[in-house]
Amino acid sequence: MLQYLIAGFQTAIEPGMLLFTVLGVLGGIVIGLIPGLTITMAVILILPFTFGMQPAEGLTTMMSVWVGAASGGLVSSCLLGIPGKPSAVATTFDGFPMARKGEPGRALGLGTWASLFGGIIGWVFLATLTPLLADLGLKFGPWEFFSLIAFSLTIIASLAGESLVKGLLAGLFGMLMATMGTDPMLAIPRFTFGNLDIEAGFDFLTVLIGLFAFSQLMTDMEKRRQPEQVERIKAPNVHIPTIQVLKDIWNTKVGLLWASLVGLWIGIVPAAGGAVANVLAYDQAKKVSRHPEKFGTGYHEGIIASEAGNNSVSAGDLVPTLALGIPGDAVTAVMLGALLIHGLNPGPLLMSTQPKLAYGLIAAYLMATVFTLIIQLGLMRLLVRLILLPDHILMPWILVMSAIGAYTLNNRVFDIWVLFGFGLIGYFMVKHDFDLPPFVLGFLLEPIAEINLKRALQTSSDLSLFITRPMSGIFITLAVASVVYYFFSGMKRARGSRPEVPGGDSVTN
């Protein structure tokens, strides 16, 4: 393993790769710090630019954008009090109060350095766990793969959203959309409604661009009509007190480690990713802190926990993606799609058949984490000005980028129409409290689930094998446990909540 990792680093430090890493990180930070642009959107927007690159270059660029964007969200959280993206919500709790107290540089510095350490801790586990999990994955038969997908869908449905029924519906609806096109085993057209373009199926990335970029823009456009008072911290000449920041981080080493591990675990389990990780990491850091009462008042431990958690989660997300070909969230789903575009087959065999590429990506993750720190510290004064970019210019540009991204996948205008269609579906789902990640996971995993279920049943019609084979049985048990957990936690919440005020507004759309 070590020799592959060294080879990976040799690939990652080639001048061309370094250039793509730096450009990717810079692009990711810029997109990440603009409120409203999510990390998924950042990776999607950069995707079409990677088509002309070699697989390693393209994937490294996307990975760098991801790492940069994960960290970039802290700028708007600290200076505007608006989380730039869901994964930076908890950074706002202490980052904004600290900036209001006249220490914007310290808040930004704490976030930047905590991102680095969170990323490094995550990377250590990424580099060690991925090969072990891939080895385990090689022993999987169709029963195990089908059960793993069932587990992934139930856990993402139960953890990602408010309602399990809607989560499962979203997952199944995503699967249904993926069946449109041609049967993966018999090559028979299904649900094509006489349209020849549909026979090829919907391209996964087009679906993703529609669901995440297009629907997000429509949601943002709707919000423009709602006036909100935003207090902007003026920090044109922001200064980061590095020595003080490093002292703060040293004094919070236990909280930082714990928050990073929480983020990592959330990433490994297919669930809501960074959006959940930063809040959970913040909550856990508060529990282990000596001064939990200071959280929320501009306390350094709060910023450190949130940023360490939302950066280590990326490494955790990558573990099942690289080892098993099962994405942890929407961003890794895009990465998986990019692997397919470059002719690579994601799954347990990737680590053994393409070790240079797989370990090169792992090495690139660490390089991107380090470059994120260097770029953020070096260009912070310039970067803080970018959060002022007006949305009436950005939104149309992003819509055009989305259209070109969809078109370039297959060089056909039909894909722009598909993007529009799935954009409408995504917007409708968001408006009705359906979570998008289960839909995406369902769409992506449907062919794998169908092929493996059919293979399993063709090998043996004995259904009990799904439970009696040890690993498959574990996944099925976990799938059932995630549903049971959802119901028990729901009952606990219902018991603990106060009775509603009669005539009060209900929180529904």
Add this chain to the structure above:
Amino acid sequence: MSDRLLGLVLLVISGVFYWQTSFFRRPQFAQLEGMGPEFFPRGILMGIAVLSLVLLIRGQGSLLPSWRLGSVRALFTRYREVVLSLLLFPIYAWAIDQVGFLWATIVYLVVMQLLLKPRWGRDLVYVVAGSALFSWALVMVFEVYLHVVLPSGNLF
């Protein structure tokens, strides 16, 4: 749309798709195989139908929406930009096929920016110039660097 109405709509959709599975053609060699092309979609559709029923029975809200002229007006005021953007995007997709990517994109960008911020005054020149420059730069990057041929349009 209430959850109950949503449940009903999804139930109807799953019914329509289930009916469609009966039209899947099976090749001769797969006639005896138990798991044809309809096997997996039907399983998914049954799951959707059951969950839709749960939503229909246990969901909140009235099954029939109540429409008033005032509420429709308020909705349009709130969703004006969204509705217009949703109308403009398909026109843009159609225009790409007709006049090509470059011209369609320039016009689309200008119109969208005017929609999102109607009062530009003298800055309108910058909007047009910026839109043209951005569109041209995209064409250059994709056609020259990435070797992706963008649509030139049926009319040209």
